[in-house]
Amino acid sequence: MKAKFRRLNVWNDSLSLAKEVYQFTEFVRSERKFYLSDQVNRAALSIVSNIAEGSDSGSDASFCRYLNIASGSLAEIRAQLDLCKEVGLIDASTYQTLELKATKIYFQIKALKSSLN
Numbered sequence: 001m002k003a004k005f006r007r008l009n010v011w012n013d014s015l016s017l018a019k020e021v022y023q024f025t026e027f028v029r030s031e032r033k034f035y036l037s038d039q040v041n042r043a044a045l046s047i048v049s050n051i052a053e054g055s056d057s058g059s060d061a062s063f064c065r066y067l068n069i070a071s072g073s074l075a076e077i078r079a080q081l082d083l084c085k086e087v088g089l090i091d092a093s094t095y096q097t098l099e100l101k102a103t104k105i106y107f108q109i110k111a112l113k114s115s116l117n
Contacts, residue, residue, distance in 0.1 A: 005055040010108035014051055014070070017101045018044035021077065024098065028089055036089075040080045046073035047105070060116040067116075071109050078102050 005011045021044040025037040047070045054066025081098055084090040090098075 003052070003056070005052040008051065008055060008112075010105060010112055011048065011051045011055070013101065013105050013108060014044075014047045017077075017098065017105060018048050020098060020101070024090065024094055028084065033089065036080065036084070040077055040084075043073045043076040043080065046070065047077070051109075064113050064116050067109050067113050071106070074102055074105055074109070 021040055025041055028037040028040075050066045050070040050073065054063040054070070057063050057066060078099065081090065081095060081102075085092075085095050
């Protein structure tokens with residue numbers, strides 16, 4: 001039986017974002033910015049995990065709580081990417097790509113929460 005979260009576009013897009021964040025943080029890690037690298041990776045993992053867990057939580061209200069946590073983790077990633085941009089750890093192209101994906105996921109989470117209410 002295929003887990004239902006795998007059918008959600010928002011989960012698949014979040015998985016893609018997490019993969020790209022992990023790839024980006026290999027560079028950050030090589031620059032000896034371990035704390036920042038670990039923090040942004042944990043936030044990316046949190047988005048994917050909370051969407052998956054929430055989709056199987058048993059109620060729409062519970063799923064919305066998990067989506068709120070995922071949304072908070074998404075905001076955390078966006079803030080961390082802004083910091084990376086400000087201190088020169090991310091090039092403009094990578095920043096733009098990740099920011100566009102994060103924006104898309106933000107609206108997907110918002111729409112999914114609205115459909116559950």
